[in-house]
Amino acid sequence: MIPPAFEYLRPKTLPEAVGLLQQHGEDAKILSGGQSLIPMMKLRLARPSHLIDINRIAGLSYIREDGGFLKIGGLTREAELEASELIRTKYPLLLDTARVIADPQVRNLATVGGNLAHGDPANDHPATMLALGAQIVATGAKGERVIAIDDFFVSLFTTSLDHGEILTEIRIPIPPAKSGGAYFKLERKVGDFATAAVAVQLTLDGPGAVQKVGIGLTNVGGTPIRAKRAEEALRGKKLDAATIGAAAQAAADAAQPSSDLRGPAAYKTGLIKELTKRALARAAERAGK
Amino acid sequence: MAKKELIKLKINGKEREVAAEPRLLLVHFIREQLGLTGTHVGCDTSNCGACTVLLNGKTVKSCTMFAVQADGAEIMTVEGLPSNGALHPLQEGFKEEHGLQCGFCTPGMLISSYALLKKNPNPTEAEIRWGISGNLCRCTGYQNIVKAVQFASKKMAQGGK
Numbered sequence: 454m455i456p457p458a459f460e461y462l463r464p465k466t467l468p469e470a471v472g473l474l475q476q477h478g479e480d481a482k483i484l485s486g487g488q489s490l491i492p493m494m495k496l497r498l499a500r501p502s503h504l505i506d507i508n509r510i511a512g513l514s515y516i517r518e519d520g521g522f523l524k525i526g527g528l529t530r531e532a533e534l535e536a537s538e539l540i541r542t543k544y545p546l547l548l549d550t551a552r553v554i555a556d557p558q559v560r561n562l563a564t565v566g567g568n569l570a571h572g573d574p575a576n577d578h579p580a581t582m583l584a585l586g587a588q589i590v591a592t593g594a595k596g597e598r599v600i601a602i603d604d605f606f607v608s609l610f611t612t613s614l615d616h617g618e619i620l621t622e623i624r625i626p627i628p629p630a631k632s633g634g635a636y637f638k639l640e641r642k643v644g645d646f647a648t649a650a651v652a653v654q655l656t657l658d659g660p661g662a663v664q665k666v667g668i669g670l671t672n673v674g675g676t677p678i679r680a681k682r683a684e685e686a687l688r689g690k691k692l693d694a695a696t697i698g699a700a701a702q703a704a705a706d707a708a709q710p711s712s713d714l715r716g717p718a719a720y721k722t723g724l725i726k727e728l729t730k731r732a733l734a735r736a737a738e739r740a741g742k
Numbered sequence: 743m744a745k746k747e748l749i750k751l752k753i754n755g756k757e758r759e760v761a762a763e764p765r766l767l768l769v770h771f772i773r774e775q776l777g778l779t780g781t782h783v784g785c786d787t788s789n790c791g792a793c794t795v796l797l798n799g800k801t802v803k804s805c806t807m808f809a810v811q812a813d814g815a816e817i818m819t820v821e822g823l824p825s826n827g828a829l830h831p832l833q834e835g836f837k838e839e840h841g842l843q844c845g846f847c848t849p850g851m852l853i854s855s856y857a858l859l860k861k862n863p864n865p866t867e868a869e870i871r872w873g874i875s876g877n878l879c880r881c882t883g884y885q886n887i888v889k890a891v892q893f894a895s896k897k898m899a900q901g902g903k
Contacts, residue, residue, distance in 0.1 A: 454786050458744045461764035461810050484811075491767075491806045492788050504764070506811060532800070556876030557854070558791060561800040562807065643875040644789060 456494035486563040522624040527566035546634025575646040579677035580669030584652040590622035633739030653732040673708035680704040701729040754822030771809035780820035791877035794850035820849035831894040841890030843881035
């Protein structure tokens with residue numbers, strides 16, 4: 454399949470890229486990893502007039518802790534996240550997530566920023582970032598703007614990024630001691646989108662009750678979903694079977710799946726319930742270590 | 743038609759310089775402009791991995807990348823595997839262990855296995871399966887592909903390359 458024709462632009466700096474976005478208007482698109490955009494162009498679901506390739510802009514790819522946050526550069530590849538010692542030792546939820554995104558070849562190009570900016574509720578990082586309480590840094594003509602992840606996903610394939618803005622950084626508050634996370638995804642085969650998936654990040658207090666918790670759901674609605682009632686059902690409580698069961702039911706209630714080739718809606722709702730239980734148990738186990 | 747861009751790259755050790763329209767996919771550039779037809783177009787939808795090549799040492803699906811993005815890059819395709827006319831241990835392994843039937847997925851399998859062994863010369867069976875998880879084979883059931891990679895891993899440890 455041959456994608457439709459476009460003009461190719463390769464800026465060397467961020468201000469140049471932002472300038473090109475504004476100059477060429479709504480039909481210009483950012484080319485980052487391209488692993489969602491290029492397949493969509495082949496299917497004519499996207500027909501950008503101009504592609505602004507940001508891959509040669511230096512300084513947009515990094516993973517580091519700084520000022521109380523884990524900072525991930527907008528161009529950081531999924532494979533870099535997977536290989537990072539910092540992520541492996543301290544951010545199990547991010548490692549779980551990166552490992553189940555598409556397949557090794559796709560992860561070598563696909564970026565964390567693109568996975569979010571695409572606004573696809575079937576992507577995996579949105580639920581993870583909701584659970585982690587992340588912030589999105591958007592860079593536009595007027596400089597940087599920070600967007601809370603809860604305000605980022607607007608509707609199917611739409612985020613709160615303005616047209617002239619580029620997602621340049623993801624900030625995740627560094628989790629305190631006794632924190633843990635887990636991502637559970639059911640996929641039909643490697644490389645498929647989730648039939649359903651659940652991301653959990655939690656912090657336990659001294660006696661082992663849940664102090665902080667975030668739960669995000671993948672591919673069970675028009676946007677990625679934060680299961681707030683499920684979080685409320687957990688706060689201040691010990692993770693016994695009854696509490697986990699109540700939270701899992703609340704997460705299932707928050708899901709709004711539709712029936713499609715991956716299964717009927719009721720099946721996906723049931724999956725969310727079960728995956729929430731498993732993710733909570735593993736997150737708690739990791740927090741206890 | 744958008745204007746053509748000059749693409750300079752190194753492929754299997756050789757410098758090449760060819761102009762192409764920006765929308766030309768890397769796999770078509772490799773097959774049609776550079777005449778290297780070992781890399782296959784399988785699904786053309788980023789699922790099957792038959793088009794896998796090494797780009798600056800990393801496996802990518804050449805059907806899901808524009809040729810113009812590879813400007814300045816170093817690429818290795820299946821044609822780059824043999825040296826001095828001798829098969830690479832991986833190629834020998836696929837032959838000896840019957841790691842292929844129709845052979846369509848083989849170029850991609852070889853490149854993914856090559857990248858895996860570079861990073862991890864002595865992988866477990868699980869690591870091999872993980873390493874080729876972006877490559878589909880409809881014939882072998884993967885068992886003999888795993889054996890072929892194990893064959894190469896052993897041979898290379900004994901002083902192959």
